[in-house]
Amino acid sequence: MQKKLPGINIEKPDLSVEIAGIKMNNPIMIASGTFGYGTEFSEVEGFSHDEVGAIVLKGTTLNKTRGNPIPRIAEVDCGIINSIGLQNPGIDFVLKNYIPKLRQYKTKIILNIAGYSEDEYKEIAKRINDVNGVHGIEVNISCPNIKEGGMQFCLDPKMTFRVIEKIRGETKLPLIVKLSPNVTDIVQIAKAAIEGGADALSLINTVTAMAIDTKTKRPKLGANFGGLSGPAIKPIAIHKIFQTYQYISQYVKDKKIPLIGIGGIESADDIIEFILAGANAVQIGTSTMIYKTTIEQIISDIANRLSELNEKKINNLVGKVILNT
Amino acid sequence: MLAGATAVAVGTANFVNPYSTIDIINGIESFMEKNNIIDVKELIGGLRC
Ligand SMILES: Cc1cc2nc3c(=O)[nH]c(=O)nc-3n(C[C@H](O)[C@H](O)[C@H](O)COP(=O)(O)O)c2cc1C
Numbered sequence: 001m002q003k004k005l006p007g008i009n010i011e012k013p014d015l016s017v018e019i020a021g022i023k024m025n026n027p028i029m030i031a032s033g034t035f036g037y038g039t040e041f042s043e044v045e046g047f048s049h050d051e052v053g054a055i056v057l058k059g060t061t062l063n064k065t066r067g068n069p070i071p072r073i074a075e076v077d078c079g080i081i082n083s084i085g086l087q088n089p090g091i092d093f094v095l096k097n098y099i100p101k102l103r104q105y106k107t108k109i110i111l112n113i114a115g116y117s118e119d120e121y122k123e124i125a126k127r128i129n130d131v132n133g134v135h136g137i138e139v140n141i142s143c144p145n146i147k148e149g150g151m152q153f154c155l156d157p158k159m160t161f162r163v164i165e166k167i168r169g170e171t172k173l174p175l176i177v178k179l180s181p182n183v184t185d186i187v188q189i190a191k192a193a194i195e196g197g198a199d200a201l202s203l204i205n206t207v208t209a210m211a212i213d214t215k216t217k218r219p220k221l222g223a224n225f226g227g228l229s230g231p232a233i234k235p236i237a238i239h240k241i242f243q244t245y246q247y248i249s250q251y252v253k254d255k256k257i258p259l260i261g262i263g264g265i266e267s268a269d270d271i272i273e274f275i276l277a278g279a280n281a282v283q284i285g286t287s288t289m290i291y292k293t294t295i296e297q298i299i300s301d302i303a304n305r306l307s308e309l310n311e312k313k314i315n316n317l318v319g320k321v322i323l324n325t
Numbered sequence: 326m327l328a329g330a331t332a333v334a335v336g337t338a339n340f341v342n343p344y345s346t347i348d349i350i351n352g353i354e355s356f357m358e359k360n361n362i363i364d365v366k367e368l369i370g371g372l373r374c
Contacts, residue, residue, distance in 0.1 A: 212327045214356070217373050224374050 013306035014313045015299065017053065017281050019258045020174035020199035022108050022136050024053030024281065026299055027271065027314060031262055031285030032056040032112035032138060032178075033084060037098040038105075051295050054108035056283060057098070059140050061113075062120045064090040069222030074211045079230025079264070080286055081209045083223035086114055086143075091124050095131050103133040110176065114140040117147040118163045125170040136174035139167060141193075142182075142205045142227075154180035154205070157192035164196025176260065179203040179240070181233070186240050187247045194248075194257055201244060202260035202283065204237045230264050230286040237263025238277045245278020245319050266292055268301030278319040326368040 015026040030052055037057050041047050049055065067087025074081045088094070094111070102109050111134050115121035121139065128134055141153040141160055153159045164177055177193040179186055181204040190201055206227025211220040219225065241261045248257050261279030265271060266287040274282050284295075302314070311317060326333070338345040357365065 210328065212372055214327065215360075217327055217371050219372065219374060 013303050013311065014315075015302060015306075017258075017315060019054075019260065019281050020136065020176065022054065022110070022174050024108055025050075025106075026053045026302070027275070027279075027281035028052050028295060028298065029054040029056055029110070029260065029281060029283040030288060031283035032140065033058050033082075034285040034288050037094065038102050038109070039098065046294065046296075048296075049102075049105040049107050051299065052107055053281065054110055054135070055102075055105075056110045056112050056138050057094070058088055059086050059112045059114045060088050060091050060094050060124070061086055061115060062091055062124050064088070064093070071220065071222050072226075074220035074226070076209070076211050076228070077232065079228050079232035080289075081211055081221060081226045081228050082206065083221045083226030085223060091127050095127065095134075099131060099133045108135040109133055110136040110138050112138045112140055112178070114143045115163075116143060117145060118166050119147075121163050122166045122170055125167045128173065129171060134173065136176060137167070137171060138176040138178050138202060139164065140178050140205065142178070142180045152180070152182075154189060155183055157188045160189050161192040161196040164193050164198055168197030174199050176200045176202050178205055178262075179244075180205045181236055181240055181263075182208050187243055190244045190247060191251075194252060194255070198257065200258045200260060200280075202262055203244065204233065204240050204263050207233050207236060231266060232264065234264030234270065234273075237261060238273060241274060241279050242277040242321070249278075249319060266290075268298050268305050271298070271302060272305055272317065275314065275317045276319070276321040278321075280315070280318055326365070327370070327372045329370045329372075331369055 017024055017027045035041060035055060038055050065086045065088055068083050068085030072082060072084050111128060113124045144150045144152055145159060153163050168175060175198055177198040179189055179201055183189055193201060206229045209228035210225040213220050241259055245259055258280035259278055260281045260283055261274030262283040265282055265284045271282050306314060335346050335349060
């Protein structure tokens, strides 16, 4: 008789997930802006693009953008504040020079887009059509709508609805809308994005923040303020995922809207926490810059945690937090 | 205070260290001495962008 040794997986748990038709080997994606266009990381020893479920590329605008003055990153307790200012070479350059190089990988490639007017977002979405090697679009709506007073799209349900509806009209690619935590009620924005045609939601983007050097009395960032990321924002993100998941599971009946959890993830345990709150997949950003652990390690840790929990499919844990009554 | 506060309140730190408010007051005094600040009010909104 074959003895079952403790701690050894007889059956490997199933880590595959599907987000809006994008089939991924595991639920771990790389967050936008922390990985460039995927080319630099091919030089990082021991890193393989194909380990991750998907890679979200750096935010891309219609035209080349120079970005903000330096310093662009400030370290704070349990996180970093960044203000990159969306530096990027513009959509045409990205489609021509980076996407072809990424086609060699088996991982899924998601293009993160940003714009300063509805028409800009629309035009970018149009240009992505018929490009081989882009598996989905993530829309960063934390950008000011310059044509309408400069308020960020993500702060207003009507502006969110209109911009997503316009993008939806241009593309059949899976459409992920990335929500900002800097709102009073994220559910209102989630609702607007879904009504506009989003296939999935990712959250959260960075939390507005500022740090001051007391010696010089100057802000630590060239742009004076920016967005906080890293472990400091994880509990905020968990709560926003929970709120959004509760809304979707109760009120969105005609379409399945998966959630992608983002914010301060560093370990398999963090990922399981996001999944219990309602996420179907996650993105890792800041911690890829710290190298505390490797994606490979996290993936094997998740598999082990699932075996411990006696769970064969990671999907079975989605939204399974047991609330206190 | 550089960002614009006239005063601050200490909350969670009290759970970690019951002397935290005292430590902070001493810390401000030594910060002021080191930086030649005579009146703490000079700090309020003193940020240079
Ligand atoms: C340096 C840096 C650049 C970022 N650039 C973008 C971006 O271009 N577009 C975007 O949607 N989010 C951007 N983000 C936000 C991340 O994708 C992510 O939402 C956030 O950092 C929270 O995750 P984390 O705590 O794992 O980093 C950026 C974050 C950092 C730290």
